[in-house]
Amino acid sequence: MSQVQSYFSQLDSIDGELATLNLGPTHPATHGIFQNVLKMDGEKIVSAEPTIGYIHRAFEKLAERRPFNQITPITDRLNYCSSPINNMGWHMTVEKLAGIDVPKRAQYMRIIVMELARIADHLVCNAVIGVDTGALTGFTYMFQERERIYDMFEEVCGARLTTNIGRIGGMERDFTPGFHAKLKDFLKTFPVNFQEFANLLERNRIFMDRVINAGPISAEMAMNYGFTGPNLRAAGVDYDVRVMSPYSSYDDFDFIIPVGQNGDTYDRFMVRQEEIRQSLKIINDAYANLPEGDYHADVPDYYLPPKDEVYTKMEALIYHFKVVMGEVPIPKGEVYHAVEGGNGELGYYLVSDGGRTPYRLHFRRPCFIYYQAYPEMIKGAMLSDAILTMSSMNVIAGELDA
Amino acid sequence: MNLSNELVLARFEQEFPGVVKASETGIDGILSVEIDREQVADVLRKMRDDSVLQFNFLSSLNGMHFPQHEGRELGVVYHLHNWVNNFRLRVKIFFPIANPHVPTLTGVWPTANWMERQEYDFFGIVFDGHPDLRRILNVDDLDVFPMRKEYKLEDGTRTDKDDRFFGRDGHEGRSFD
Amino acid sequence: MATTAEMPEGYAGEGFFATSLSKAVGLARANSLWPLPFATSCCGIEFMATMGSNYDLARFGMERLSFSPRQSDLLMVMGTISKKMGPVLKQVYTQMAEPKWVIAVGACASSGGIFDTYSVLQGIDKVIPVDVYVPGCPPRPEQLIDGIMKIQELVKNEPLRRRYSPEYQHLLEKYQIS
Numbered sequence A: 001m002s003q004v005q006s007y008f009s010q011l012d013s014i015d016g017e018l019a020t021l022n023l024g025p026t027h028p029a030t031h032g033i034f035q036n037v038l039k040m041d042g043e044k045i046v047s048a049e050p051t052i053g054y055i056h057r058a059f060e061k062l063a064e065r066r067p068f069n070q071i072t073p074i075t076d077r078l079n080y081c082s083s084p085i086n087n088m089g090w091h092m093t094v095e096k097l098a099g100i101d102v103p104k105r106a107q108y109m110r111i112i113v114m115e116l117a118r119i120a121d122h123l124v125c126n127a128v129i130g131v132d133t134g135a136l137t138g139f140t141y142m143f144q145e146r147e148r149i150y151d152m153f154e155e156v157c158g159a160r161l162t163t164n165i166g167r168i169g170g171m172e173r174d175f176t177p178g179f180h181a182k183l184k185d186f187l188k189t190f191p192v193n194f195q196e197f198a199n200l201l202e203r204n205r206i207f208m209d210r211v212i213n214a215g216p217i218s219a220e221m222a223m224n225y226g227f228t229g230p231n232l233r234a235a236g237v238d239y240d241v242r243v244m245s246p247y248s249s250y251d252d253f254d255f256i257i258p259v260g261q262n263g264d265t266y267d268r269f270m271v272r273q274e275e276i277r278q279s280l281k282i283i284n285d286a287y288a289n290l291p292e293g294d295y296h297a298d299v300p301d302y303y304l305p306p307k308d309e310v311y312t313k314m315e316a317l318i319y320h321f322k323v324v325m326g327e328v329p330i331p332k333g334e335v336y337h338a339v340e341g342g343n344g345e346l347g348y349y350l351v352s353d354g355g356r357t358p359y360r361l362h363f364r365r366p367c368f369i370y371y372q373a374y375p376e377m378i379k380g381a382m383l384s385d386a387i388l389t390m391s392s393m394n395v396i397a398g399e400l401d402a
Numbered sequence B: 001m002n003l004s005n006e007l008v009l010a011r012f013e014q015e016f017p018g019v020v021k022a023s024e025t026g027i028d029g030i031l032s033v034e035i036d037r038e039q040v041a042d043v044l045r046k047m048r049d050d051s052v053l054q055f056n057f058l059s060s061l062n063g064m065h066f067p068q069h070e071g072r073e074l075g076v077v078y079h080l081h082n083w084v085n086n087f088r089l090r091v092k093i094f095f096p097i098a099n100p101h102v103p104t105l106t107g108v109w110p111t112a113n114w115m116e117r118q119e120y121d122f123f124g125i126v127f128d129g130h131p132d133l134r135r136i137l138n139v140d141d142l143d144v145f146p147m148r149k150e151y152k153l154e155d156g157t158r159t160d161k162d163d164r165f166f167g168r169d170g171h172e173g174r175s176f177d
Numbered sequence C: 001m002a003t004t005a006e007m008p009e010g011y012a013g014e015g016f017f018a019t020s021l022s023k024a025v026g027l028a029r030a031n032s033l034w035p036l037p038f039a040t041s042c043c044g045i046e047f048m049a050t051m052g053s054n055y056d057l058a059r060f061g062m063e064r065l066s067f068s069p070r071q072s073d074l075l076m077v078m079g080t081i082s083k084k085m086g087p088v089l090k091q092v093y094t095q096m097a098e099p100k101w102v103i104a105v106g107a108c109a110s111s112g113g114i115f116d117t118y119s120v121l122q123g124i125d126k127v128i129p130v131d132v133y134v135p136g137c138p139p140r141p142e143q144l145i146d147g148i149m150k151i152q153e154l155v156k157n158e159p160l161r162r163r164y165s166p167e168y169q170h171l172l173e174k175y176q177i178s
Helices: A003-012 A059-063 A072-076 A080-098 A104-132 A137-157 A177-201 A205-211 A219-224 A230-235 A265-288 A307-312 A314-325 A366-377 A383-392 A397-401 B005-015 B040-049 B112-123 C021-030 C042-051 C086-095 C107-111 C141-156 C166-174
Strands: A019-023 A035-041 A044-051 A333-341 A344-352 A360-364 B022-025 B031-034 B057-065 B074-082 B087-095 B101-103 B126-128 C011-013 C016-018 C035-039 C074-078 C101-105 C132-134
Touching: A035 A383, A044 A366, A044 A383, A059 A072, A059 A360, A072 A080, A080 A104, A080 A333, A080 A344, A080 C042, A104 A137, A104 A177, A104 A265, A104 A383, A137 A177, A137 C042, A177 A265, A205 A265, A205 A383, A219 A230, A219 A366, A230 A265, A230 A344, A265 A383, A307 A314, A344 A366, A344 B057, A344 B074, A360 B057, A366 A383, A366 A397, A366 B112, B005 B031, B040 B074, B040 B087, B040 B101, B057 B112, B087 B101, B112 B126, C021 C141, C035 C042, C035 C086, C042 C074, C042 C141, C074 C086, C101 C107, C101 C141, C107 C132, C132 C141
Parallel strands: B031 B087, B101 B126, C035 C074, C074 C101, C101 C132
Antiparallel strands: A019 A035, A035 A044, A333 A344, A344 A360, B022 B031, B057 B074, B074 B087, C011 C016
């Protein structure tokens, strides 16, 4: 045997050691800070060990310190790509516990705002899936659309991203004429721009070859791991909190729940695309049928009275003082309320002891729950597919760690 | 068959007699039952597999701390959801802080893995049989369980904020019975 | 409104312009900073919006984002830094080559923000030296651009030997960065 041949025969008998690759916590492709220590056999991943908590901000402990209307800014920062949904979920939780009935107009206004937030969240996720496969154009186009959604949020509440939108009992102000104009313009032009983005990626041969069968999960495993939201619907189960346990008049609307088949990245991408279209349909319906009426319930205990009354009437001044200083007690009891967040069932379990702050507030955070399945989903996949799986699962670090 | 709180309680009496120690319906209409901590894994597994109850989904679990309840300081609340009949249920267990051991649910639902780790991290509840019980959100070398009521929210060693100006003196006395 | 940038002081003649080296270097550095977006939470999304076409950070010379600390000049810390993340941030800062600048974007990076809790670092200046703080929760893209422009002012006017000066060494020692 020649020297070269003997060298190569020696190589065959070397047992391979698994390579350890540290993915994160700071990494360009992991959108958010969480760490994965991967054990790899060449390019294939054998096992992964996730470490999270790099942005643990102690929301649950913080909530025990803050009065009820001051917890809304914290809920903003859970899934910060779709903050209005988190805000509304919290307001509905408190309204459930306090027994407040929100008028129909306010409910429809909430639906419009929540669906706009859902569109914004899915736009980020899909644009970022595009970026991770190398398609950067979709990102620039869709972030322009997000700017228009931000403009609308600014009309309602004054902030772009972490909105603190709505109040306990309704909305803080009626839709301004600027909002009406912007929404009409959005409803006319967004479908066109969105179709451009869809044409770039949805039936793109390169994109499809890249993302089909990347990170699949079966429906049974998804349910066992507590998946909800678009990730579960991509696996084939049509569970949607808006349909299962409707809140805020969602049962007045008729919309399809898109489901996928294999639960892979392509299905997650397509489910989100279709959900954007369905959200647009809901907004159209809600806006066309927006009922007349009050934009907030008549609950002076929780909702700030109008400013002219505060300056002239005594009770209004007292209510204003109590609400702003957070001295309004919520009745004793416990309540669990879930909304369909951008990533799935966002649940709030509120235990109140009759004080001005919650006794215990637990957030059921969908990202935290379904990220557990990530090591299972990438077993045997290649590293680049693992990156795609992570970005298609739409893991938002704020919701992961809370 | 549509489930209701009464039907579920009746089924409990039929299938697991004597397991339910207390029950009440919350203001959100969800039934809460309290059971013994030793049986929680078995009972929840049977609830998942039972042909009538069919609680196929564990929505969430979280810990509770009531420092003023002697012998029942710590608790765990499980939120179950039956997708076939759209029925939710809360299962609660309470146990003393001196012996915070609870059987794990990871054998019944894999999703309980990280949920239990989070409650261990926050309250120090030890889930027996958990494959990997260690801290998940806080730093690994933290030696207290921060969500317990006796611990302050703020970091006591910070120097740039003066507690006097925030009106905090560390005493948030409250009662809950 | 003037749309041309200000010329540094110097002596101009037919076909040449003479100025001090620090001014020339400062001008070059300021207009081609390579940022490292250390985006942890909500401020990171506002940064993405600033990089987008509406507010366009690329016209300030920051077209090329570098996620590798070895190849970047400006560390943009955007978002809450928890105590678990502090050592990671310090390691990333140490890996950057001189000259380097740090901008703390958002209330959480500047001082802990609304999260006055046991697990959040009350400001990144507890672990690394910071040049510019941008307040806001999250700061609007205009505020972020204002912060970047202030960094550009700092970069333009930095003396060439600043990184070797005893004051700077003393600053690094304060943070135990060798």
